[in-house]
Amino acid sequence: MASKASRWADDGEDAALEAQRKKEKEEKKRLKAEKARKLEAEKQAREAAAEAAEAEAASQQQDTDSANGPPSKRRKVSPERATSNGAANSSRLLRFEGGTFTKSRSVENYDKLNDIEEGAYGWVSRARELSTGKVVALKRLKIDPKDRGGLPVTGLREIQILKDCDHRNIVKLREVVVGDDTSKIENIFLVLEFLEHDLKSILEDMPQPFLASEVKTLLLQLASGLSYLHDSYILHRDLKTSNLLLSNRGVLKIADFGMARYVSIPPPPKLTQLVVTLWYRAPELLLGSSRYTSAIDMWSLGCVFGELLTREPLLQGKNEVDELAKIFELCGIPTEESWPGFRRLPNARGLRLPPSAGGGAAAGSIIRAKFPLLTLAGVSLLSSLLALDPERRPTAKEVLDHEYFRQDPKPKSEAMFPTFPSKAGQERTRRRETPNAPGRGEKLADLGQIDFSGIFAGREMEERGGGFSLRMV
Numbered sequence: 001m002a003s004k005a006s007r008w009a010d011d012g013e014d015a016a017l018e019a020q021r022k023k024e025k026e027e028k029k030r031l032k033a034e035k036a037r038k039l040e041a042e043k044q045a046r047e048a049a050a051e052a053a054e055a056e057a058a059s060q061q062q063d064t065d066s067a068n069g070p071p072s073k074r075r076k077v078s079p080e081r082a083t084s085n086g087a088a089n090s091s092r093l094l095r096f097e098g099g100t101f102t103k104s105r106s107v108e109n110y111d112k113l114n115d116i117e118e119g120a121y122g123w124v125s126r127a128r129e130l131s132t133g134k135v136v137a138l139k140r141l142k143i144d145p146k147d148r149g150g151l152p153v154t155g156l157r158e159i160q161i162l163k164d165c166d167h168r169n170i171v172k173l174r175e176v177v178v179g180d181d182t183s184k185i186e187n188i189f190l191v192l193e194f195l196e197h198d199l200k201s202i203l204e205d206m207p208q209p210f211l212a213s214e215v216k217t218l219l220l221q222l223a224s225g226l227s228y229l230h231d232s233y234i235l236h237r238d239l240k241t242s243n244l245l246l247s248n249r250g251v252l253k254i255a256d257f258g259m260a261r262y263v264s265i266p267p268p269p270k271l272t273q274l275v276v277t278l279w280y281r282a283p284e285l286l287l288g289s290s291r292y293t294s295a296i297d298m299w300s301l302g303c304v305f306g307e308l309l310t311r312e313p314l315l316q317g318k319n320e321v322d323e324l325a326k327i328f329e330l331c332g333i334p335t336e337e338s339w340p341g342f343r344r345l346p347n348a349r350g351l352r353l354p355p356s357a358g359g360g361a362a363a364g365s366i367i368r369a370k371f372p373l374l375t376l377a378g379v380s381l382l383s384s385l386l387a388l389d390p391e392r393r394p395t396a397k398e399v400l401d402h403e404y405f406r407q408d409p410k411p412k413s414e415a416m417f418p419t420f421p422s423k424a425g426q427e428r429t430r431r432r433e434t435p436n437a438p439g440r441g442e443k444l445a446d447l448g449q450i451d452f453s454g455i456f457a458g459r460e461m462e463e464r465g466g467g468f469s470l471r472m473v
């Protein structure tokens, strides 16, 4: 090798040259070793400083994130570049900052206060961060047997989407923490900002319905969060009152992104049809459409609007067929005019429908009869959200600009919003009688041949003018 004397060094001049080369090499080696020592010392110093600040940094990280948006989450961990001497030039390569993986903190950093919700799969509790005293909500990742021990795709999507979102009407993910045995999926927890209520519990307990001004404030916030999601190519796919949180300061936040996903425009051709809890599920989904758009969330928003007005879920079908029947009763029988092309949807081919009872106009009159206190602008907004044809539903942005919100009574300021006793802050586990979001991989109901032709039988007595109204209970 190079350290041996050259076999060709047969005269004095060669020997001198060889000695010179050797000397240079040794000098280079010495410089290199010195530089490595220097870098190692610097690295150790940095690590010591980072360790000391770790707890502090982790808690402050989330606050900084919310102020500066997602990019600030990336901490720089690549080594400092060499600063002095010519050797530094050798490291002047193009460097691309990759994402960094940092170890998740332990759930032991939190002290559980009380359960908020414990269902068949889900588990959410109120907890306090030991180092800061901050109250948070801990949500345990659901196990999905289909993922055979791996991370459930729904959980991964929920984490990814919540990490990417930064909007005052979307619940904030502070961090993800793990229990001792990280091999178990149920030992992964989302740490979310805590909000005192969900809209469902408030509606169940409040003695009087929300005032019109309060409904407007809530709807505006919901539409604002939804507009942000849709602008970011995210479909929520499970909007319902139990997934909408409300703080004691009147701020509404969209939560539960277990069903959410990113979509392209136009949407991919084969999205799963089994999404959205039955009572909030749009007719195109019930009829088997797999190429749906953000209009499915707008339908759910219409259902939430109706529920805010009456405190009762609007369309409480017992199963898919019954849900469709309830939709047709409220929104009219679909026709080629009211919903062009609906017959091409997989489950629509076998539908036997009664002759149209006036189409959209009749639908408007039924909605008006069901919500007698709602202004005309309110009825127009609600009917448009509940349009059978997804193309005719307004976008979230259009909802924000709707006449309804400009009319008196004006939306109530959030600061003036009433406060409610918090269920989530009490030692109590709630059980729901309402249907759950569909599970992944569940079988889609085959609606087969459905006969809706007798859907209005017995209602002839109630007919009024050109349309008809339903018995109100």
Ligand SMILES: Nc1ncnc2c1ncn2[C@@H]1O[C@H](COP(=O)(O)OP(=O)(O)OP(=O)(O)O)[C@@H](O)[C@H]1O
Binding pocket: 116, 117, 119, 121, 122, 123, 124, 137, 139, 171, 192, 193, 194, 195, 196, 197, 198, 242, 243, 245, 255, 256, 257, 258, 424, 436, 437
């Ligand atoms: N950040 C939070 N602050 C306070 N309560 C919360 C929070 N997140 C969730 N909850 C409560 O826990 C309930 C369940 O949460 P979430 O919907 O996210 O979980 P889930 O297990 O997916 O529920 P489900 O399957 O019942 O829809 C909510 O309805 C709400 O009452």
Ligand SMILES: [Mg+2]
Binding pocket: 242, 243, 256
């Ligand atoms: Mg939920």
